[in-house]
Structures are given as C-alpha cells and as structure tokens.
Amino acid sequence: MGSTMFASVPFSCNFHQSKPPSHILQKGVPGVGGEKENRSPIVNRRSVLLSGVSLVSSAGLGLQSECLAAVKQGLLAGRIPGLSEPDEQGWRTYRRPDEKSGGHGVGWSPIIPYAFSVPQDWEEVPVSIADLGGTEIDLRFKSSKEGRLFVIVAPVQRFSDVIGDDATIEMVGPPEKVISAFGPEVIGENVEGKVMNMSVAEHNGRTYYQFELEPPHVLITATAAGNRLYLFSVTGNGLQWKRHYSDLKRIADSFRVV
Numbered sequence: 001m002g003s004t005m006f007a008s009v010p011f012s013c014n015f016h017q018s019k020p021p022s023h024i025l026q027k028g029v030p031g032v033g034g035e036k037e038n039r040s041p042i043v044n045r046r047s048v049l050l051s052g053v054s055l056v057s058s059a060g061l062g063l064q065s066e067c068l069a070a071v072k073q074g075l076l077a078g079r080i081p082g083l084s085e086p087d088e089q090g091w092r093t094y095r096r097p098d099e100k101s102g103g104h105g106v107g108w109s110p111i112i113p114y115a116f117s118v119p120q121d122w123e124e125v126p127v128s129i130a131d132l133g134g135t136e137i138d139l140r141f142k143s144s145k146e147g148r149l150f151v152i153v154a155p156v157q158r159f160s161d162v163i164g165d166d167a168t169i170e171m172v173g174p175p176e177k178v179i180s181a182f183g184p185e186v187i188g189e190n191v192e193g194k195v196m197n198m199s200v201a202e203h204n205g206r207t208y209y210q211f212e213l214e215p216p217h218v219l220i221t222a223t224a225a226g227n228r229l230y231l232f233s234v235t236g237n238g239l240q241w242k243r244h245y246s247d248l249k250r251i252a253d254s255f256r257v258v
Helices: 022-026 045-061 065-078 175-187 237-254
Strands: 091-095 115-121 123-125 137-141 147-155 195-203 208-211 217-227 228-235
Touching: 065 208, 115 137, 115 147, 115 237, 147 237, 175 195, 175 208, 175 217, 175 228, 208 237, 228 237
Parallel strands: none
Antiparallel strands: 091 115, 123 137, 137 147, 147 228, 195 208, 208 217, 217 228
C-alpha cells in the first residue's frame, strides 16, 4: 500500500509572563469601614499580595490554558499521527502507530496494527473513553465532503472463550453469523433485511468479510488477528453516498491488518 511516513507529535506550549487582572489595575478594593479606596492605575499593596499568589501559582505550574487543552487532547485515545504523505492520486495511507495507546479491557493484549487509505481531505477525529459509540472504538476519521469512518477493535474473548490468541475471522463464524452478531454494533440496530451485498476476500493469507448495508448507507469490513476482532465501517449520508460511492468503496476495500 505504499510506505507510511510518520509525523512527529507537535507539542509545544509558549509560556509567557501573566499580567495582573485588569480589575486589579483599574478598580479599588474595599478599605477599612467598607469604603472603597480611590480607583487608580497603580496597584495597591493588598492587590499586589492577592494577585501575587495567583501569578506565582500560575508561573510555578507553568501551565497555560492552551497547554492544558493540548495535554487533554493528546491523552484522548493516545492520538499519534499515522498518515503518509499524499500519493500521486492525492490519497494517503493511515497505519495505526505502534506507540498508540489502547488494548485495555477483557482479553487485553497489544493491538496488531491496521492500515487503510483515504483521500487527502479526510482527517482523524479524537476518540475519548466517553465516546458514545463504545469504548472499543479505536479510531475515527471524517470528511465533510464524503463521509466518515471508524474502527472497532474488540477482544474475541468477549464473544467466545474457546478462541485463542491466534484468531481468524473463520473461527468467529461464517459471514452471515458475523454480520448478524456484530452489524448492530456498527449501525446501532438489527441488520435483518439491510444486507445488500456480502463477499469474502483474502489478502496475504488473511480472510476479510465485506458487507454493504442499506439503510443506513454503510460498508463494513471484518477480520480477526491475534485475539482481536476488527470491524471497519465506512458510511455517508444519502448525498455523499450518491456522489462519492466509488471513493467510499475504495476506502472500505483498502482495510488491512498488518
């Protein structure tokens, strides 16, 4: 699928000396007897003492609000860029970084990396442990023009205690059983009567089940590796599906566990 270039994680916070709050510079503080002292641009002694505590605390911690936000975002699902540079067609390859966090819960083990390709305008969307789609959503991408995708990586022990640490999708079950059991996790409802197409493909000795559902418009690729089940979902609204189906299908077909 082409080589993948990893970008370093930009994490830099420019700290600067904080200025005293404007209300301290411009307003007086209550004096003895409840009367306010004259308003003056000069900082009085009491204001200095009060603001000094705040300034020292802020400087001592060395954390400005923008830096805290960067830290918080960096912790969301251990996001680390894994996108290659665009190829001659403007497509980029994403490979799950080895350093990315994850793999907790039942049947814990490190997650075997996966890869797929997307057009250049697709971007990663942060995933947190509070994601409404469940804690097993490992990754989200979206394009305002074409659609969105997500990857579910679930321990096979959650579904069967007889499958070991070298699972295959065939061990989980045939295509009909897999889509009936796991399709609802992708679309949030029963898939009966919604499966329009079903196929089986093999790449480098690994089997992939591929499904097309309507409604909603969604393409699902399922496989297994190690002790994990992988569900790759690509979807779009009606207009996106009509205009960009070929790209959405190409994205779905590109999914590989590496």
